[in-house]
Amino acid sequence: MAHHGIVVKLLWLSGGFLVWALHLTLVYGFNALACARLFTGTAASGTSVIQLVVLAVTVVAIGLNVAILIAALLGRGPGIDDEPDPETRHFWRYLTALAAGFSVIAVIWAGLPVLLVAGCS
Secondary structure (H helix, E strand, O other): OOOOOHHHHHHHHOHHHHHHHHHHHHHHHHHHHHHHOOOOOEOOOOOEHHHHHHHHHHHHHHHHHHHHHHHHHOOOOOOOOOOOOHHHHHHHHHHHHHHHHHHHHHHHHHHHHHHHOOOOO
8 A cells, every 4th residue: 555645645635626627628628619610500410510529528527536535435545544543534535526516516516507698609
């Protein structure tokens, strides 16, 4: 077992929030850039390219958050599996899972408006 530094532990603990922040940046950054450059085309399915990109980024972000959530609940990850104190291990485990769970909701909440409303409208 390797002992991880506090920075690695905190990054793992806030991993769900980091995924959400990256998702928010990518979704709204891409949407703004696409609207500014008048890139409002449609795909072969008749769906807006903006909506397809946002859907793909949202699915990946949800997948990453669910992976963090499952890893935390199984007791994996820095700060969890190498912690000798069971109470501290319990704290890291459930706080990481809680952050990832809330981040799944935040990713859905941030992605829905862009998916439901036509781009650049």
